[in-house]
Amino acid sequence: MERKIIVQNASGIAGIVIPENESASSQIYYMLHCIQHRGPDACGIASANGERIFNDKGLGMLSEIFKPDRLEELKGFQAIGQVRMKTPDDRQEENLQPVNVRAHQGPFSLVCSGMLLNNAKLRSEMMESGLIFQGTSDAEILAHLIQNSEGRLIERIEQTVGRIQGSITFLVMTKNTMYAYRSLDGIRSLYLAKLTDGGYAFCSESAGFGLLECEEIREVRPGELIILGKEGYESRRAGISAGRPCAMETVYYSRADSDFGNLSVYEIRKRAGEKLAEREDIDADIVIGVPDT
Known part of the structure; x- marks a missing residue:
């Protein structure tokens, strides 16, 4: 039977401790607001206070879904969130993230951005073994893989990373800890910021930290798995590679004031325009970007 790959890579994720x-x-709200251009059709936020995980999500822009009263119900010292763009094959409300899991080793919540290339194969194997899916998102596949692995949660995540194929970033949040992963190819972007108040934050773009006070911002390395708790973070760098950055990040997905490598996205677009101009012989009065994203 032919397996159909559901295209669902249009989204942005963020996390903060x-x-x-x-x-x-509230901080996640502002971070997601800064990357709203990566997903204007749906959004969701989950928070944790050390005892419980709270989750809220809906179809629409961030400002339409998360009014002050709804944000007040999402209590906690850590939170994750996603903004999402609907695609022709991915319009189900069941695919909204974060995905919450009630696991016997403790509950966790998950958001992801990107696409698993072996999602159809993994889903088929899981359904044949009796697992149940509510939607068609890769987040559900990741949640099932984590839940059906063995050992401590970090070991389960490491086993999950070993089974997936494709370009993806994801955040997993328990009641008191957060885990972040960027796939080995490095096609999907993910950044880590150290905050001046002692906290840490993750985001699909560096521009997502624009409303936060940061001491340091760096890329999560391709293949890097980070464990983040109240005491700081630990980096597990097994399998880290140089990565293969996606040009779409600089010409379409990212904000012009985001960074990409050691350059601003604006500077990269400007240099690309200069290279394109070298190939033209038109005597023009003005040059503009089309489309200007």
Whole structure:
């Protein structure tokens, strides 16, 4: 039987841990607002306070879904979120993220961006073994893989990373810890910021940290798995590669004021325009970007 790959890579994710602070969901709101261009059709936020995980999501722009009263219900010192763009094959409300899992080793929540190339194969194997799916998202596949692996949660995530194929980034949040992963090819972007108040944050773009006070911002390396808790973070760098950056990040997905490598996206677009101009012999009065994203 032919397996259909569901295209669902249009999205942006963010995560934050702020020790001794209960307003993580408000900070995630601002981060997602900064990357709203990566997904204007749906959004979701999950938060954790060390005892419980709260989750809220819906179809629409961030400002339409998350009014102040809804944000106040998402209490906790850490939070994750996603903004999502609907594609022709991915319009189900069941695919909204974060995905919450009630696992016997403890609950966790998950968001992802990108696409698993072996999602159809993994889904078929899981359904044949009796697992149930609510939608068609890769997030559900990742959640099932984690839940059906063995050992501690970090070991389960490492086993999951070993089974997936494709370009993807994801965040996993328990009641008191956060995990971040960027696939080995490095096609999907993910950044880590150290905050001046002692916290840490993740985002699909560096521009997502624009409303936060940051001491340092760096790319999560291709193949890097990060464990983030109240005491700081640990990096597991097994399998790290140089990566293969996607040109679409600089010409379409990213904001012009985001960074890409050691250059701003604006500077990269400007240099690309200069190279294109070298191939033209038109005597023009003005040059503009089309489309200007």
